Amino acid sequence: MSTTAHGGASPELHLPFDLAELDASPVRTGRLVLRPIRAQDADDVDAYQRLPEVVAYLPWPLRDREASHEHTALRARQRTLAGDGDAVALAIVLPGEPSLGGGGEGRVIGDLTFILTSAAHAQVGVGWVLHPDFQGxxxxxxxxxxxxxxxAGLGAHRIAATVDAANEPSLALCERLGMRKEATFRHDRHDRTGWRDTVIYALTGAEWLGRRVSAADTTTSPGAH
Incomplete structure (x- = not known):
């Protein structure tokens, strides 16, 4: 690993990142399974892509069933992070909840977006969307x-989220995750409702890993409840 003019280690992401890794070994949390989004998820995804209250905060148009299925198929084909601007999508699967498409592993209740914003500077963007019926x-x-x-495991030095200023649940989620509110861009976007503001939240990979270690220490300490 090389060093910079300031004496620090140069950022280095572990690229390319291929979703085949998560096909073979999906991420399992306490209640959820995270794996690459698939074309077969289209009915579950359509259930929230067509809702005005969801799309209001996303850079998406309202889609009918056909357009939603096409969009899901397109995202399912985006499988690798290798160059700036590449993005992949992960399905948030709730096991035990029947899929609207008839799949047996559970329902896709939302999805995560992972964007490579700068390979040279080890920067990534993250985003999320969840069906309103499963919020709270x-x-x-x-x-x-x-x-x-x-x-963080990919070696990201900086992780950022771009959030519509009116999207209060997502702003609150960034705060709960310990992300910093770094900027508010006034009237930087225009859509069918008028001018919109954008808020940037971020933290470094090292900060995130430190929070995770602290949380684990608190959970395992003798006095923790």
Whole structure:
């Protein structure tokens, strides 16, 4: 590993990152399974992509069933992080909840987005969306925690989330994850409702790993409840 002019280690992401790793070994949290999104997930994904209250905070248009299925198939084909701008999607699967598409492993109740924003500077972006029927139960935090673990494990130096300023649940999730509110861009986007503000939350991979170690120490200490 090389060093910079300031004497620190150069950032180095472990690339390329191929979703085949998660096909073989999905991420399992306490209640969820995170694995690459598949074309067969389209009915479950359509159930939240078509909701105005969900799409209002996302860079997506409202989609009918056909367009939603096409979009899910497109995302399912995006399998590798190798160059700047590459993005992959992970399905948030709730085992035991029947899939609308008839799959037996559980229902896709949302998804995670993982974006390579700068390979040279070891920077990644993260995002999440959850069906409203499954909000308020801690699933989003559980899934996002696993996504940040994945980003840190990939060697990310900086992990950032871009959030619509009106998306209060997502802003609150960033705060609960311990991410810093670094900037608010006023009227930087325009959509069918008018001008929108964007909030940037971020933290370094080292900060995230430190939080995870501290949380583990608290959980395993004799006085922890």
């Amino acid at each position: 139960r801690g699933y989003a935090r559980e899934a996002a925690t696993a996504l940040l673990d994945l980003a």
